[in-house]
Amino acid sequence: MYRIVGQKRIKDIFEASIKKNRLAHAYLFYGQPGIGKDCFALSLAMGLNCSENEFWGCGACTYCKNFLQFHNPFFTFIQPIPSRPSSMNKDKYYEIIREVTLERVNNPYQEVEFPPTLTRLPQISIEEIRTIKKKVTLKIAEDKYRIFIISKIQHMSAAACNSLLKILEEPPPRTVIFLTTSALGNVLPTIISRCQLIHFDPLTEEEISTTLAHKYNLDPTQAEFIARISDGSLQKALRIAEEGFEEIRVKAYDFFTQCIGKDELKALTYTEIFTRNNDKMEIKKILHTLQILMRDLLQIKLGLTDQVINVDMRTSLENLVEKYPGIDPESSLNYLANSVDLIDKNIYIDLIIQNLRQSFRDCITRKID
Numbered sequence: 001m002y003r004i005v006g007q008k009r010i011k012d013i014f015e016a017s018i019k020k021n022r023l024a025h026a027y028l029f030y031g032q033p034g035i036g037k038d039c040f041a042l043s044l045a046m047g048l049n050c051s052e053n054e055f056w057g058c059g060a061c062t063y064c065k066n067f068l069q070f071h072n073p074f075f076t077f078i079q080p081i082p083s084r085p086s087s088m089n090k091d092k093y094y095e096i097i098r099e100v101t102l103e104r105v106n107n108p109y110q111e112v113e114f115p116p117t118l119t120r121l122p123q124i125s126i127e128e129i130r131t132i133k134k135k136v137t138l139k140i141a142e143d144k145y146r147i148f149i150i151s152k153i154q155h156m157s158a159a160a161c162n163s164l165l166k167i168l169e170e171p172p173p174r175t176v177i178f179l180t181t182s183a184l185g186n187v188l189p190t191i192i193s194r195c196q197l198i199h200f201d202p203l204t205e206e207e208i209s210t211t212l213a214h215k216y217n218l219d220p221t222q223a224e225f226i227a228r229i230s231d232g233s234l235q236k237a238l239r240i241a242e243e244g245f246e247e248i249r250v251k252a253y254d255f256f257t258q259c260i261g262k263d264e265l266k267a268l269t270y271t272e273i274f275t276r277n278n279d280k281m282e283i284k285k286i287l288h289t290l291q292i293l294m295r296d297l298l299q300i301k302l303g304l305t306d307q308v309i310n311v312d313m314r315t316s317l318e319n320l321v322e323k324y325p326g327i328d329p330e331s332s333l334n335y336l337a338n339s340v341d342l343i344d345k346n347i348y349i350d351l352i353i354q355n356l357r358q359s360f361r362d363c364i365t366r367k368i369d
Helices: 008-019 037-048 062-068 090-106 126-135 158-169 205-214 220-228 234-243 245-259 264-277 280-301 311-323 329-344 349-362
Strands: 026-030 075-078 146-150 175-181 196-199
Touching: 008 037, 026 037, 037 062, 037 146, 037 175, 075 090, 075 126, 126 146, 126 158, 205 220, 205 234, 220 234, 234 245, 234 280, 245 264, 245 280, 245 311, 245 349, 264 349, 280 311, 280 329, 280 349, 329 349
Parallel strands: 026 175, 026 196, 075 146, 146 175
Antiparallel strands: none
């Protein structure tokens, strides 16, 4: 059984719609990553066919158990997946995909991580949409629904988009399709126009800290701190909690200060060692943490020192602003976001880090001694 965090406004909308038997054939949930779009869709999907008629699903009846194990023919969950390497056995590939998908279905607030053996960019292919077309022909009881969830539809291929459009244009009876995205601007307008749009709000700090403390057994003080730096995303909060934040923060601070140091050759050498000593996932963690530090630098530059999150590092950050009065944290945040995006697209990581180093150097002005 799922625990939806926050989103009371949207809960009220669906509770009213279902009680009045006014479900739309297709919904598009949108909002920033990690705030519960997939979790909400999964909860609805389980509840709609729950044998015990529990609104959000009981988690214990035969339907709900089969749902959670991915054994129900009337429920399909689709997410972007990397294509199979030619060197990998088909059975092994599908076993990995099933395990990752099951993990996602059972822990929808967690980030999706594929093993390093699957290096290609995850995508939703036309084959996945063909699966939907086959399943909508299955007979179903009059009091049940065929339910399809397509997560992160911004990663759908053009052929898959066109195929999905045909389903949305002629929706089969007793069928509900939930689409989710954190990048509405990257979704085809023709798909958007055929769905009922539902915007998801960022979670509050209290909602995140309470969840971290009660469900994930974090120390309440640590939970409050992580909630402050999570930008309303439980997914981001869980990532920070798992990363060993203190150690990663030290690496992030050192990386930035080395990049902008006076000796450019030393900075170049440091970043070469940095990429050798840290794998892709570790580098992403460091860059995510550096984003938090950059936000603090921005607050200090704006004179809002009371809003600094890393309070224990405030003096060090203030010294950086004093030493480099022309430092531009806002541009640095953009560079960091772009670098993380390029890492996700499997661009050569050494090139990403060297470009980031140069970008940092370009956006500072050293104080003349």
